[in-house]
Amino acid sequence: MADHNALPLVILAEKFASLPGIGMKSAQRLAYHVMSMEPEAVEDFAKALIDAKTQVRCCSVCQNLTEKEVCPICSDPERDSSTICVVESPKDVSAFERTHEFKGVYHVLHGLLSPMDGITPDRLRVRELLSRIGDGKVKEVIMATNPTVEGDATALYVAGLLKPMGIKVSRLAFGLPVGGILEYADEVTLYKALENRNDM
Amino acid sequence: MADHNALPLVILAEKFASLPGIGMKSAQRLAYHVMSMEPEAVEDFAKALIDAKTQVRCCSVCQNLTEKEVCPICSDPERDSSTICVVESPKDVSAFERTHEFKGVYHVLHGLLSPMDGITPDRLRVRELLSRIGDGKVKEVIMATNPTVEGDATALYVAGLLKPMGIKVSRLAFGLPVGGILEYADEVTLYKALENRNDM
Numbered sequence: 001m002a003d004h005n006a007l008p009l010v011i012l013a014e015k016f017a018s019l020p021g022i023g024m025k026s027a028q029r030l031a032y033h034v035m036s037m038e039p040e041a042v043e044d045f046a047k048a049l050i051d052a053k054t055q056v057r058c059c060s061v062c063q064n065l066t067e068k069e070v071c072p073i074c075s076d077p078e079r080d081s082s083t084i085c086v087v088e089s090p091k092d093v094s095a096f097e098r099t100h101e102f103k104g105v106y107h108v109l110h111g112l113l114s115p116m117d118g119i120t121p122d123r124l125r126v127r128e129l130l131s132r133i134g135d136g137k138v139k140e141v142i143m144a145t146n147p148t149v150e151g152d153a154t155a156l157y158v159a160g161l162l163k164p165m166g167i168k169v170s171r172l173a174f175g176l177p178v179g180g181i182l183e184y185a186d187e188v189t190l191y192k193a194l195e196n197r198n199d200m
Numbered sequence: 201m202a203d204h205n206a207l208p209l210v211i212l213a214e215k216f217a218s219l220p221g222i223g224m225k226s227a228q229r230l231a232y233h234v235m236s237m238e239p240e241a242v243e244d245f246a247k248a249l250i251d252a253k254t255q256v257r258c259c260s261v262c263q264n265l266t267e268k269e270v271c272p273i274c275s276d277p278e279r280d281s282s283t284i285c286v287v288e289s290p291k292d293v294s295a296f297e298r299t300h301e302f303k304g305v306y307h308v309l310h311g312l313l314s315p316m317d318g319i320t321p322d323r324l325r326v327r328e329l330l331s332r333i334g335d336g337k338v339k340e341v342i343m344a345t346n347p348t349v350e351g352d353a354t355a356l357y358v359a360g361l362l363k364p365m366g367i368k369v370s371r372l373a374f375g376l377p378v379g380g381i382l383e384y385a386d387e388v389t390l391y392k393a394l395e396n397r398n399d400m
Binding site: 005006007008009011012014015019020021026028029030031032033034035037039042043044045046047048049050051052053054055056065066067071089090091094 | 205206207208209211212214215219220221222226228229230231232233234235237239242243244245246247248249250251252253254255256265266267271289290291294
């Protein structure tokens with residue numbers, strides 16, 4: 001925004017632009033939109049930002065984001081705590097929960113290994129995962145990181161730590177997305193789908 | 201966001217989703233991003249929202265958004281106050297200022313006529329425009345509303361009020377793509393449209 005714009009508007013646009021996926025043009029539109037909102041709505045928005053940051057923390061068990069000491073999933077006696085699904089981030093937990101099929105529990109690493117970016121194992125919540133395994137009740141750990149270089153590296157690294165502890169470690173299946181079109185699948189996915197074919 | 205998510209996060213995602221052009225999925229990502237921000241950065245963001253809403257108001261002359269009683273453009277003695285460019289919204293002022301070609305001043309209507317949506321002339325800043333014309337120093341009014349049905353209707357309506365007052369009223373040239381949105385026009389197109397303005 002050029003300097004003829006009111007400074008608080010320029011600052012607000014910059015804040016929006018600092019969010020992922022929002023360019024300067026969209027940020028400007030959002031800042032103008034805020035000007036047209038009711039004062040109470042703007043105050044609620046500001047409060048929601050502060051509340052989310054101050055009231056939400058990591059579950060002491062699975063490290064997912066929650067308002068409580070232990071999150072609703074970890075404290076649910078219906079969930080099978082002997083199966084842990086290891087994911088990169090809290091949004092992955094949301095994605096699995098939307099399937100309504102997984103009855104185990106989660107562990108959120110809060111990142112993936114990426115030595116180039118300085119993300120080494122001690123920056124992830126790996127220690128917390130190992131301490132959950134320590135009590136001998138966990139039977140299987142499902143590595144549900146993304147099928148990317150970093151996701152695969154992280155899955156391999158964690159599997160390497162868990163297997164000597166006698167834990168079954170599995171990885172999400174790779175294949176064609178359901179409802180996807182074969183013609184548009186990339187070569188690696190198609191190869192994986194062929195390799196992992198199932199009897200019918 | 202499903203109910204396994206922490207409530208403050210759900211609320212924050214809803215606030216983001218209420219902004220124009222942000223869907224629920226993006227809103228969720230933004231809410232998660234806020235969790236990864238430094239507490240001070242989140243506080244700054246919340247403060248920027250409040251500041252923009254409380255400190256920015258309409259210029260008493262041109263109705264553009266500003267922190268001052270009279271905006272920098274209206275109070276700049278270098279600007280030619282005998283030529284008023286009438287626009288729909290503050291973002292259109294930004295668009296014209298980016299051309300660095302227009303030396304006159306602006307008038308922001310804060311909307312376009314749209315009787316179907318209940319936007320009648322009294323909802324726009326037309327009265328403020330007429331009172332600016334009253335002192336006899338204004339020679340030309342350029343109607344720079346979008347080349348859409350509402351934009352044309354508004355331009356015609358305002359022209360109809362101004363012409364009996366002996367004011368020259370012009371309209372931006374149709375260098376703009378018809379049905380397009382002024383804000384997204386590139387600088388050269390916008391400059392050409394300004395240069396080729398026609399009497400109406």
